[in-house]
Amino acid sequence: MSSTSYSDAHSNTLRSTFTIGILGAGQLARMSALEAFRYGFRVASYSDRTMDEPLQWMTPLNCTGSFHDVEAMVKFASLCDVLTLENEFIDSEVLREVVERSGKPLFPGADTFASIENKRIEKETFQDHGIPVVPFKVVSAIEDFTWFGETYGWPFLLKSSKGGYDGYGNRVVNNYAEALKAFKSLGGDNGHEILAEAFIEFERELAVQVARNSTGSEVYPCCETIQTNQICTAVLCPAPIDVSIQQKAQDLALKAMEVIHGVGLFAFEFFLTKDGQLLLNESAPRPHNSGHYTIEACITSQFENHIRAVAGLPLGSASLRVPSAVMINLLGVHNRETLTEYALDSMQYKDAHLHLYGKKSSRIGRKMGHLTLLSHDASERVEELYHRALSLANQIEI
Amino acid sequence: MSSTSYSDAHSNTLRSTFTIGILGAGQLARMSALEAFRYGFRVASYSDRTMDEPLQWMTPLNCTGSFHDVEAMVKFASLCDVLTLENEFIDSEVLREVVERSGKPLFPGADTFASIENKRIEKETFQDHGIPVVPFKVVSAIEDFTWFGETYGWPFLLKSSKGGYDGYGNRVVNNYAEALKAFKSLGGDNGHEILAEAFIEFERELAVQVARNSTGSEVYPCCETIQTNQICTAVLCPAPIDVSIQQKAQDLALKAMEVIHGVGLFAFEFFLTKDGQLLLNESAPRPHNSGHYTIEACITSQFENHIRAVAGLPLGSASLRVPSAVMINLLGVHNRETLTEYALDSMQYKDAHLHLYGKKSSRIGRKMGHLTLLSHDASERVEELYHRALSLANQIEI
Numbered sequence: 001m002s003s004t005s006y007s008d009a010h011s012n013t014l015r016s017t018f019t020i021g022i023l024g025a026g027q028l029a030r031m032s033a034l035e036a037f038r039y040g041f042r043v044a045s046y047s048d049r050t051m052d053e054p055l056q057w058m059t060p061l062n063c064t065g066s067f068h069d070v071e072a073m074v075k076f077a078s079l080c081d082v083l084t085l086e087n088e089f090i091d092s093e094v095l096r097e098v099v100e101r102s103g104k105p106l107f108p109g110a111d112t113f114a115s116i117e118n119k120r121i122e123k124e125t126f127q128d129h130g131i132p133v134v135p136f137k138v139v140s141a142i143e144d145f146t147w148f149g150e151t152y153g154w155p156f157l158l159k160s161s162k163g164g165y166d167g168y169g170n171r172v173v174n175n176y177a178e179a180l181k182a183f184k185s186l187g188g189d190n191g192h193e194i195l196a197e198a199f200i201e202f203e204r205e206l207a208v209q210v211a212r213n214s215t216g217s218e219v220y221p222c223c224e225t226i227q228t229n230q231i232c233t234a235v236l237c238p239a240p241i242d243v244s245i246q247q248k249a250q251d252l253a254l255k256a257m258e259v260i261h262g263v264g265l266f267a268f269e270f271f272l273t274k275d276g277q278l279l280l281n282e283s284a285p286r287p288h289n290s291g292h293y294t295i296e297a298c299i300t301s302q303f304e305n306h307i308r309a310v311a312g313l314p315l316g317s318a319s320l321r322v323p324s325a326v327m328i329n330l331l332g333v334h335n336r337e338t339l340t341e342y343a344l345d346s347m348q349y350k351d352a353h354l355h356l357y358g359k360k361s362s363r364i365g366r367k368m369g370h371l372t373l374l375s376h377d378a379s380e381r382v383e384e385l386y387h388r389a390l391s392l393a394n395q396i397e398i
Numbered sequence: 399m400s401s402t403s404y405s406d407a408h409s410n411t412l413r414s415t416f417t418i419g420i421l422g423a424g425q426l427a428r429m430s431a432l433e434a435f436r437y438g439f440r441v442a443s444y445s446d447r448t449m450d451e452p453l454q455w456m457t458p459l460n461c462t463g464s465f466h467d468v469e470a471m472v473k474f475a476s477l478c479d480v481l482t483l484e485n486e487f488i489d490s491e492v493l494r495e496v497v498e499r500s501g502k503p504l505f506p507g508a509d510t511f512a513s514i515e516n517k518r519i520e521k522e523t524f525q526d527h528g529i530p531v532v533p534f535k536v537v538s539a540i541e542d543f544t545w546f547g548e549t550y551g552w553p554f555l556l557k558s559s560k561g562g563y564d565g566y567g568n569r570v571v572n573n574y575a576e577a578l579k580a581f582k583s584l585g586g587d588n589g590h591e592i593l594a595e596a597f598i599e600f601e602r603e604l605a606v607q608v609a610r611n612s613t614g615s616e617v618y619p620c621c622e623t624i625q626t627n628q629i630c631t632a633v634l635c636p637a638p639i640d641v642s643i644q645q646k647a648q649d650l651a652l653k654a655m656e657v658i659h660g661v662g663l664f665a666f667e668f669f670l671t672k673d674g675q676l677l678l679n680e681s682a683p684r685p686h687n688s689g690h691y692t693i694e695a696c697i698t699s700q701f702e703n704h705i706r707a708v709a710g711l712p713l714g715s716a717s718l719r720v721p722s723a724v725m726i727n728l729l730g731v732h733n734r735e736t737l738t739e740y741a742l743d744s745m746q747y748k749d750a751h752l753h754l755y756g757k758k759s760s761r762i763g764r765k766m767g768h769l770t771l772l773s774h775d776a777s778e779r780v781e782e783l784y785h786r787a788l789s790l791a792n793q794i795e796i
Contacts, residue, residue, distance in 0.1 A: 012739060012740055012741075012742050013737055013738060013739050014737075014738040014741060014754065015736070015737055015738075016736035016737075016738070016754060016755075016756050016757060016758065017735070017736075017758070030435065034432055034435060034436070037428065037432060037455075037456055037756070038432070038752075038753055038754070039752070039753075039754050040452075040736070040738070040754030040755055040756035040757070040767065041756070042455045042756070043455075054438075056458070057435075057440045057441075057457065057458065057459075058435055058456055058457065059455065059456065059457070059458065060454070060455065060457065060458045060460065061455075062458065299748065299749055308745070313742065313745060314742050314745050314746045315746075316745060316746070317748050317749070319748075321719075321749075337415070338413070338414035338415075338438070339411055339412075339413055339414075340411060340412040340413075340414070340438070341410060341411050342410055343410075343412060344410050344711065344712050347706070347711060347712050347714060348712045348713075348714070350697065350715050350717075351697055351715070351719075354436075354437070355436055355437075355438075356412065356414060356436070356437050356438030357414075357438055358414050358435070358438035358439070358440070359414060359438070360414065360415070369438065
């Protein structure tokens with residue numbers, strides 16, 4: 001792990017001038033910053049978007065520039081004591097150069113990013129270490145589509161190796177003609193690496209967050225993520241499945257974190273297949289939508305442990321402090337300047353917690369905020385809590 | 399209440415461009431801002447101190463200027479949708495002028511500040527409405543000292559009517575000679591109004607926070623505050639006293655809040671006398687050190703309800719989510735650039751929550767942060783929890 005040369009934990013001190021530089025300025029950066037501020041730290045933001053991003057209203061230390069501009073990022077790094085990222089879309093070679101030239105540590109490190117840099121490398125990394133992943137293959141020719149379809153069945157998925165989130169850049173293909181068309185539209189003809197991935201008839205989708213640095217690691221509970229149109233719309237914690245499967249997902253997530261020498265807060269997403277298998281679907285090297293429920297439901301939130309991890313501090317307990325919790329994403333239903341309507345009922349509902357990200361404009365389907373509802377009744381099923389949470393969240397219009 | 403002409407609750411909307419202007423930039427402003435950010439709001443700060451105050455690292459919207467400079471504050475107000483204050487030391491006439499000229503609402507309102515503007519007016523306001531206060535008298539002549547000493551006993555306290563916190567500006571006087579000396583040193587000869595106050599042999603000091611706006615009010619639990627050298631060093635919640643006395647303190651606090659038409663979050667401090675009487679000692683028209691424990695221990699923290707109250711939103715539940723909680727203030731033990739040493743044990747202790755305020759320098763006795771410890775065991779006495787919390791906090795050096 002590259003963190004051993006740098007850790008405040010080793011000197012048992014916290015400096016109030018300690019500045020965490022976040023490459024990004026969206027809601028994940030914003031919620032991380034809230035926790036950094038609790039420790040008296042400063043937060044600086046580097047973004048390729050100009051003023052009006054969620055984090056940019058929360059610090060005087062804002063830089064804007066391209067994520068390809070090494071020079072500008074080195075200059076930004078000189079303001080900071082440590083760097084971290086809000087998303088995984090910066091080239092690992094760029095990151096490596098920024099770290100080398102600035103002399104400032106980056107967590108997660110460039111090596112970690114390199115090991116999960118694109119979907120193929122990510123899957124190979126995990127598969128090589130015995131972590132079951134969704135069957136996949138790099139495809140480029142007609143025979144590949146045919147072989148994949150015959151081996152894993154139609155339909156299957158075609159994905160661009162690089163980029164893509166919330167389902168962007170994924171195509172479900174039912175036959176050879178669709179595969180060919182999708183291959184082209186994903187840029188396969190222009191040299192983009194395209195992966196075929198088996199279409200898993202899963203029972204549920206699960207997620208586990210893991211925090212880790214040189215002081216140790218903390219594994220969060222296993223939650224279920226509900227996806228609608230390939231966007232996460234809700235998270236139920238704990239996942240309503242057998243405890244032994246929850247435990248197995250947690251074990252796999254920790255193993256995956258160790259395989260890639262992850263430092264920071266990562267989320268690991270799994271398919272639970274109809275025959276009870278767990279397959280690692282994706283990893284996210286940062287606080288993740290699936291972990292927003294931890295803000296109120298866990299003793300230490302994913303964002304707090306992210307900050308602790310990158311600052312080299314000991315991690316806090318990831319235990320649930322309530323029997324169960326449900327988070328509902330608040331997606332934009334209008335294209336307009338942001339206005340949150342009919343949210344007041346949820347503000348008065350006991351132990352419902354509204355979060356709004358301060359985005360200037362709402363767009364249909366855009367993540368504008370979330371609502372977390374905690375249960376206090378161990379006999380209430382998490383599915384019942386989900387329905388209570390939905391009925392609150394569904395009133396809200398953004 | 400002056401808020402009826404202004405409230406987002408009436409339109410059932412939250413705007414993400416909504417900007418809360420805080421007159422102040424210290425730790426109370428910082429912790430309030432953290433909650434404002436959760437609702438996607440923006441926070442602007444006006445301070446008479448230049449860059450390096452806790453809140454100034456948390457927003458790009460910083461103004462500096464004197465708290466006597468109406469012009470500058472009106473200009474600041476023009477950036478904001480609503481104004482609030484971190485402390486009670488701004489002249490209510492200045493506030494009234496800023497509100498009138500800017501057209502921006504201020505919560506709490508200038509009338510509320512006027513009704514508690516100095517210690518004499520505050521006591522008269524509450525006493526006139528049947529809330530028991532510590533016996534007091536404006537003193538100016540030799541006969542006054544003698545009469546007060548003979549009526550309420552020696553020693554008694556002399557206080558400047560205006561200003562003073564954490565014991566600054568208070569003198570305990572044991573006899574006539576000391577009273578004369580203290581009167582002079584407090585500026586009594588130069589026209590400052592001086593109060594004599596009975597010295598109460600109290601059993602405990604208690605505090606209750608109340609949030610209130612046009613949508614309703616929420617009363618926090620009754621806690622005990624521990625003072626050392628007239629500075630609050632710890633808070634125990636609930637106060638280890640009979641529930642009926644807790645309830646009485648909560649009732650008096652709510653009544654006091656209503657008497658002064660308070661909008662926002664206020665703290666009311668009481669003496670519990672040896673014969674079981676409750677006397678209102680002080681009110682603070684803002685989030686208060688006695689309520690820091692609410693961040694983790696209550697469903698809605700004092701800071702969140704402060705933000706809700708001033709934004710005209712419905713208030714959240716003030717209920718405890720754990721059997722008990724203790725907060726310990728972390729006071730500076732060095733005069734130096736801030737460095738927090740030996741805090742890591744507390745970071746790893748289950749459900750201990752460290753907060754550091756990001757002050758550039760520590761000074762001996764300065765409030766630099768706090769540590770809150772939650773109990774999960776209803777059979778643990780709050781005094782035991784206090785000792786566990788102390789043993790953690792005492793390791794920390796700032």
